[in-house]
Amino acid sequence: MITIDRSRLHTAFEAERQRFIETHPRSRDLFEKAKGSLLGGVPMNWMMRWAGDFPIFVTEGKGARFTDADGIEYLDLCLGDTGAMTGHAPDASIEAIVDRVQRGVTFMLPTEDAIWVGEELARRFGLPAWQLAMTATDANRFAIRLARQITGRRKILVFNWCYHGTVDETFATLTPEGSVREREGNIGAPVDLSLTTKVVEWNDLAALEAALAHRDVACVLAEPVMTNIGIVHPQPGFHDALRVISRKTGTLLIIDETHTICTGPGGYTKAYSLHPDILTLGKPVGSGIPGAAYGFSAELSEQVREISSSETADVGGIGGTLAGNALTLAAMRATLEDVLTQAAYDHTIPLAERFTEGVGGVIDELRLPWHVTRLGCRAEYWFCENAPRNGGEAAAAIDVELDRYMHLAALNRGILMTPFHNMALISPQTTEADIDRHTDVFRESVGALVG
DSSP: OOOOOHHHHHHHHHHHHHHHHHHOHHHHHHHHHHTTTSGGGSSSGGGGOSSSSSOOOEEEEEBTEEEETTSOEEEESSTGGGTTTTOBSOHHHHHHHHHHHHTOSOOSSOOHHHHHHHHHHHHHHOOOEEEEESSHHHHHHHHHHHHHHHHOOOEEEEETTOOOSSOGGGOEEEOTTSOEEEOTTOOSOSSOGGGTEEEEOTTOHHHHHHHHTTSOEEEEEEOSSBOBTBOBOOOTTHHHHHHHHHHHTTOEEEEEOTTGGGGOTTHHHHHTTOOOSEEEEOGGGGTTSOOEEEEEOHHHHHHHHHHOOTTTGGGSSSOOTTTTOHHHHHHHHHIIIIISSHHHHHHHHHHHHHHHHHHHHHHHHTTOSOEEEEETTEEEEESSSSOOSSHHHHHHTOOHHHHHHHHHHHHHTTEEOOTTSSEEEOOTTOOHHHHHHHHHHHHHHHHHHHO
16 A cells, blocks of 8 residues: 655645635735635635645536636536536526515515425435425524423433534533543533433444433434535444434434435435434435525424414424525425436436545545545545444545645645545536546545555
């Protein structure tokens, strides 16, 4: 196996950094101007988490591509970290969105689109009752609140190095000794997270069973495959055991499909016959228009109805005046009906397979101790020989310097990868030539490090 020469990596990165600065003068100027009114020069702080000295400013996007302020076109394999999984500005969605904008976007009242969306979500995921939110964060937060109300329990359980949006209780991780602490960077935590949250490693059924045995946990919140610390698959039998243990201990199971919708039209839940009590979903379902949904099993929906009161519905901590607005519902209907279809996955999943084959071939060719993995139309390469089995192992495998170099080298060659991982998401408009172009860029970038 080949070991990356760190001095060579540093030299290569500095060359890519200078190339980026020289080829993006307009973005650099806009970034400097933005500092005068935007904190850190960006509208959201994580927009600084890119490999260059400043973020590129976008002018437009269509399908699998977008163009920046310097007129450079990029193949987008980030796709808004799933928010633009449909590709940018899909025609069917744009038509519905424009029509709805012209007829009013928010009323605090339902439209017929709401019925269609609810019925389609029930058909796809198998849960009969649904509610709408603006983001997956909100959907997860509301689901947790309902789980606490129904069970009378205060704590939740999440898996180490998970991410479920900006839900306070989920910013927890494990210390080396196994106790719960706040994740690094957690801003202004309202309470000690050890009071609200239990954390165990993904795939550790013994730890899961021990944590739930006290019967003080309202719900387990989990992606069916971890994706926010990289793609970490469940081991065989894990989900069956998770469901058995949670039911035995009276713990509700919430499955977050926001990223794992890449598995297929009904997400991982449909593809692998999972049976959550609540399912949450966000980002991609509105073709870029903010929107999210959360669905309930038949049994749980009856329990929710029993504890619901129309007198306090507006101040109960669930909802929001923009949730379920007419524009979001029009976008969700168009997306589910015409864009995130089985035909789309029939196109994108083989391309993700082509991505893993191409990258895997280069890894083998150059004898690197790396590997590549895939989930549906999402794929990722790792700088470690064996696939991590849990979040702790995945976090330990992160190589910040190498990550930054690979991202910047790709960006300088017209390819945008997801900034927080070495992850590629395939849109319905991506082509085989696009995937092969990435393989060539990957080979060139790694080749500069190994000679």
